[in-house]
Amino acid sequence: MTDIEYAKAIQTKAMVANLEMNAALTTEQQAQIGQDFIADIAELSNRESKQKTLTSMKVDVRMGGLC
Template identity: 80%
Template structure:
């Protein structure tokens, strides 16, 4: 393996690691946002059900 091939392999591994880190950083907040949205929808649905039952 030449120095150029070695440098390209290192660069590729660094790029993959960077992409994996970016995915990990964006996936968790997106998952939390989705969970918050589902909780809000469930809460609104529950309030709507209670209002309908009152009438």
């Protein structure tokens, strides 16, 4: 995932969370939407970190070493 794709994914999730917040009827629903949004961003971040690590390892292996 490129930086642009990552930014667009976060932007999309933020837009959806905002729409859901506007439609929420209770503060409990808003709290759940906020928690879900944070979990989604954390998942994206973890996926991005793992992808960068794997890409880095592939480059290291091609260069004859493994970190």
